[in-house]
Amino acid sequence: MHQEASSNSRKNAYFGILLLGIVSLMGDVVYEGSRGIVPSYLEFLGATALIVGLVGGLGDFLGYAVRLVSGFLADTTRAYWLFIFLGYGLIVSIPLLGLPLGLGIAVILVLLERFGKAFRSPSRDTVLSIISKDVGAGKAFGIHELLDQIGAILGPLMVVFLMLSTNNYSFTFSFLFLPFLVLLVVLAYTYKKISFKTIAFETKIEGKKEKLAKPFYTYTFAVLLNSAGLITYTLILYKASTILQPTQQWIVPLIYLLIQGVDAPMALIAGYAYDKFGIGVLVMPFLLSLFPPLLTMVGAELSTLIAAAIVFGLVLGTQESIYRAAVSELTPISSRGTAYGIFNTAYGVGFLISGALYGLLMELKPPFIAVIFYVSVTQIIATASLLSIRSELKTQITGKCIP
Numbered sequence: 001m002h003q004e005a006s007s008n009s010r011k012n013a014y015f016g017i018l019l020l021g022i023v024s025l026m027g028d029v030v031y032e033g034s035r036g037i038v039p040s041y042l043e044f045l046g047a048t049a050l051i052v053g054l055v056g057g058l059g060d061f062l063g064y065a066v067r068l069v070s071g072f073l074a075d076t077t078r079a080y081w082l083f084i085f086l087g088y089g090l091i092v093s094i095p096l097l098g099l100p101l102g103l104g105i106a107v108i109l110v111l112l113e114r115f116g117k118a119f120r121s122p123s124r125d126t127v128l129s130i131i132s133k134d135v136g137a138g139k140a141f142g143i144h145e146l147l148d149q150i151g152a153i154l155g156p157l158m159v160v161f162l163m164l165s166t167n168n169y170s171f172t173f174s175f176l177f178l179p180f181l182v183l184l185v186v187l188a189y190t191y192k193k194i195s196f197k198t199i200a201f202e203t204k205i206e207g208k209k210e211k212l213a214k215p216f217y218t219y220t221f222a223v224l225l226n227s228a229g230l231i232t233y234t235l236i237l238y239k240a241s242t243i244l245q246p247t248q249q250w251i252v253p254l255i256y257l258l259i260q261g262v263d264a265p266m267a268l269i270a271g272y273a274y275d276k277f278g279i280g281v282l283v284m285p286f287l288l289s290l291f292p293p294l295l296t297m298v299g300a301e302l303s304t305l306i307a308a309a310i311v312f313g314l315v316l317g318t319q320e321s322i323y324r325a326a327v328s329e330l331t332p333i334s335s336r337g338t339a340y341g342i343f344n345t346a347y348g349v350g351f352l353i354s355g356a357l358y359g360l361l362m363e364l365k366p367p368f369i370a371v372i373f374y375v376s377v378t379q380i381i382a383t384a385s386l387l388s389i390r391s392e393l394k395t396q397i398t399g400k401c402i403p
């Protein structure tokens with residue numbers, strides 16, 4: 001009888017993971033589909049490499065920094081689903097890029113979509129960690145990220161086809177209204193099916209929030225350094241767009257599609273590896289983070305930038321799955337929304353630094369040894385910080401401290 005109940009619990013957990021994954025899938029069709037052409041679109045509107053780097057870095061920063069507030073508010077109010085609906089609703093800013101409103105408004109819309117991600121992500125990750133507690137954090141976030149990345153493949157693929165067929169930015173962005181409407185329908189269905197599970201779990205949580213421990217902050221610092229040393233995908237795509245002819249710009253979203261294609265299976269593999277081997281798995285993406293900036297900064301050929309994109313996809317697959325899974329293992333449920341907010345803020349600060357710094361370096365063209373030094377220092381310190389909490393995180397994974 002107990003075995004049957006356990007089996008049903010696992011089935012329900014996987015069903016909830018599947019639904020949340022499909023929601024993310026549809027969201028990614030829209031906003032990940034657009035991200036492959038946003039850098040070249042901004043360049044088309046008159047943006048320089050520095051502006052593109054700053055917009056990409058600032059967007060990632062806002063998309064993560066605002067999570068500090070939204071995560072805290074979600075923990076305080078337990079209004080997880082309100083933040084989820086608000087966050088996904090703001091994806092509408094992407095189809096609105098199809099309107100001819102100029103560079104300034106386009107930048108605002110790009111940043112507004114990142115605000116939406118900031119509103120929804122801590123609450124969605126908290127809900128995911130609650131409903132998937134019976135199957136393992138690594139597998140749960142790995143499966144979710146796999147489904148998420150299927151959308152991140154379908155979206156760019158759709159955009160590649162549209163740009164190849166029309167070479168028209170306005171039509172391509174406007175077309176994304178259709179998958180956005182589908183997203184809203186799927187989200188409403190998901191809320192109807194699994195919201196009660198979150199509410200039932202919330203009633204078991206005491207009003208007082210528990211404090212976050214030192215290993216969580218050490219881990220967050222390591223991830224900040226890791227992202228600060230990793231070049232943003234926007235600059236990989238920007239550099240590709242500068243060496244391609246105007247009629248070849250459809251290749252830019254194709255490179256972004258390649259990133260997502262590598263990301264998807266990597267997320268699932270990393271998730272299962274994390275549940276089995278623990279924090280040691282995270283050393284791999286930290287070390288791999290050395291290569292995308294070096295390849296991009298030295299690369300003057302498309303093949304070198306494609307290699308940078310492939311390695312970036314490997315790192316991204318682990319960042320989007322097991323980086324988040326580690327947070328759920330290091331933090332108490334009563335403060336998890338806040339923890340995800342803090343973690344993602346640090347993650348965003350790292351990418352803000354990365355976007356601004358590498359964008360400036362592309363303009364200034366300093367000696368390559370300076371790039372090597374910066375990349376090496378950030379990733380070495382990040383890896384050392386990660387390994388310093390290995391024993392603490394292993395304890396959390398075995399369930400000795402946090403259920």
